[in-house]
Amino acid sequence: MTIEKIDTLIVGGGQAGIAMSEHLGNNGVEHLVLEKNRIAEAWRSGRWDSLVANGPAWHDRFPNLKFEDCDPDEFPGKERIADYLVDYAKQVDAPIRTGVEVTTARRTEDGSAFLVDTSAGQIKARNIVAATGAFQCPVIPPIVPQAADLEQVHSFHYRNPEQLPDGAVMVVGGGSSGAQIADELNRAGRKVFLSVGPHDRPPRAYRERDFVWWLGVLGLWDMAAQKPGTEHVTISVSGAYGGQTMDFRRLAGEGVTLVGRTDSFKDGVLKFGGDLQDNIAKGDANYNEMLDMADAYVERTGIDLPEEPGARDVFPDPDCLTNPIRELDLAAEGITSIIWATGFRQDFSWMEVDTFDEKGAPLHQRGVSNEPGIYFLGLPWQSRRGSTFLWGVWHDAKHIADQIGIKQAYLTYQGPSER
Template identity: 60%
Template structure:
């Protein structure tokens, strides 16, 4: 039986960050990864994906991107290579190609029995660092076979992958918007189903929106606004970065519709909410500009005014309220992910299978979570945010080890 003090499950950004802080604290640990380091960046994203934040922001403190300008946006391959390089830099004890199948508590003494594809391991502490993008969610709206091709956005790679015909992209967050725009540029007929979203400016008055959310302390918000815990953010780093503008998308030929509501007798029906969703996104956009202007005035900053940023123009109208599915060759569901902790067979989950924790410290003693949205703050699921959360979790583990070692000494 292999034994380890801390077992970290997952070697993406969360697992690598956790390893760094555990090493700094002198805590023996092992990181298990079922594929390769940062695998989801490699094989579960489309070919042209880049990070949505600039390289100066979306990184760990200990290493800059070696081949990306500070204001540039790293490609998915560069992000994966970055985490590989970071893991090597810190000497992270990562074992790849090993799948964790179950974690159960050992009866009668501290610790957990971890079953893996490489044999069992006993661990005193377990950190679930598998992140938020575990199980693609496809709403049960359109039955299989009704449309020739239905995929989740995590399975989309490029326009050439899809069969001929129009494409319906469902979801107007960063993924849906960028995929719709790429398909339109490839000459496809594209319908984009737009739901509720936040729409920050890519930059304003010479500063990236990541900077504005930082100085306005929005990244550090500890609880989401009511009803906004899972609202998508429409922002893009593609083609050097730009503000997502649904008016421009409509003018370029993308057919905008409301939320995808139902399918009946070969017809897709859309909610009559496109105007309301775009208006709410505009309100979010303008509110951030207002806060930014107030910040500039309050602090006497010499940042150029940008009145053109407020010139929005008339809102686009929905292209239709219904769509014949025979005219659609592919539906791409950019509808997010759900957590999948079926392997974690301890009392750390609620009745819906969601983690029960506070700042990553589980209700089940000895179990921790890392990399989840709003784990401790708004920035928790971002690259830099998970690094700071990992420091807190490592500190908690170190404190607990101190109590146990005192008890052993006694």
């Protein structure tokens, strides 16, 4: 069988792979993108029906293409984002092959390249960029046995309220996905319980500017690492219903019952930690810290943005916060479904190379791995806070493409005896 040869192979045809292709093309590096499904498949089939972007159209995009059919302050829907990525791939003439899955990649015996096994044959590549994204394998913690008489789905597989059996719903996870899904189910008339863990809760907008704007002018998008102790703190923000601050007191006032972090399950009873009040308080502190930083910026720079004193108003504490529920008999409460909005893990098991720690996480610096010729793109906090956003992954891709180009220049150098 003939082995195809390429300089750089990009695995993954989502936003990371497309951005990588653009920059490699600009650097004149021969490359190929392989995608096992359709372009931007995760946006189409790995999101619920009503999902919109968490950032406005003017911000959450690649630098060289606007959402022409969206108001700049609109939050585009998931299908529109997928179409945008398809359009961008065409614009940069990305050499993408869809429907081709990569199964293994290993260094060749002579060490000069990598041999990649795919569903369409073998490819020999000098470099590999793993651009498979941050949301690969949905994680459901082993708390409630699958044998329990409940419908259990991860947020990745949730589509709409009609998908679930009649009855109340337990949503586990107070990040953006869990909070938005709980809100949607509650608006659809379902009885909803929401398990809230540690979280950041920024204002959706303040003083006529979206919070993504504030993160930009305050330099917070360029934070290189999370603060110690906050590695497992999620962010709760929403672009749904025109964009709104995810205030858990508001959700509770509208009918959602809040509980603490989900701990255990036995004999039909789900038990929760006693951390709900603390989690809500820390989320409030994060919210107020953002307002304080924004106010200080306005005062320091003199920028003309109107005051917004009402932003510090607080909804009344609901009873479920004042008197936290520590356990629920699911059958007695009529709960027939659990949605686990509990995040993802990455899977690089197809890469038979020595650049992972004992937990399987890539060892790299800004996407350049410890293994020569292996690169990663689209990792959370790859170089900065914004690395998983469209514009953030675009900048990370440029850095990696530049590193590949620099290495290529060194490899083409001819010593005195070769001239």
